[in-house]
Amino acid sequence: MIRIPLLAAAALLAAACTPQTTAGSDAPMQSADASACASRGGTMKQVGRLQSRKCVINYADAGKRCTDGDQCQGDCRIEGNSGIAPGTAATGVCQATSDRFGCNTPVQDGKAGATLCID
Numbered sequence: 001m002i003r004i005p006l007l008a009a010a011a012l013l014a015a016a017c018t019p020q021t022t023a024g025s026d027a028p029m030q031s032a033d034a035s036a037c038a039s040r041g042g043t044m045k046q047v048g049r050l051q052s053r054k055c056v057i058n059y060a061d062a063g064k065r066c067t068d069g070d071q072c073q074g075d076c077r078i079e080g081n082s083g084i085a086p087g088t089a090a091t092g093v094c095q096a097t098s099d100r101f102g103c104n105t106p107v108q109d110g111k112a113g114a115t116l117c118i119d
Contacts, residue, residue: 033055034055036055037055037057040055040057041057041058042055042056042057042058042098043055043056044056045099047099047101048101048118048119049101049119054099055098056097056098056099057097057098058096058097059072059073059074059094059095059096059097059098060073061073061094062093062094062095062096062097063093063094063096064093064094065091065092065093066091066092066093066094066107067090067091067092067107067109067110068107068108068109068110069106069107069108071094072094072095073094074094074095074096074097074098075094075095075104075106076092076093076094076095076106076107076108077092077093077095077104077105077106077107078090078092078093078104078105078107078112079093079102079103079104080102080103080104081103081115081117082104082105082112082115083115084105084112084115085112086111086112086113086114087111087112088111088112089110089111089112090105090107090110090111090112091107091110092105092106092107100118101118101119102117102118102119103115103116103117103118104116
């Protein structure tokens with residue numbers, strides 16, 4: 001008796017994992033936000049561990065040396081798991097895109113913050 005509900009649950013989970021398509025098309029369904037993203041100069045990309053579709057915008061000041069996020073379009077940060085202790089004097093670079101996934105150490109007022117890893 002338990003097999004039927006278990007099989008039904010498994011079928012529902014499998015169906016939830018299949019990509020949705022637009023009517024009459026085999027292409028994955030486009031987000032309604034795709035045109036708004038493009039109008040801001042961004043591109044819809046799959047990001048993060050779950051590969052969610054998000055609008056990713058390239059920043060013009062990418063890679064510029066900085067000591068605070070106020071000097072950048074995005075954040076001022078040190079890419080990767082820097083190992084720098086929070087509060088230590090630091091210089092970072094302006095982030096390249098609006099994609100927030102990965103590890104980085106924010107730099108504010110010339111000091112390193114706590115390293116963040118977002119997946």
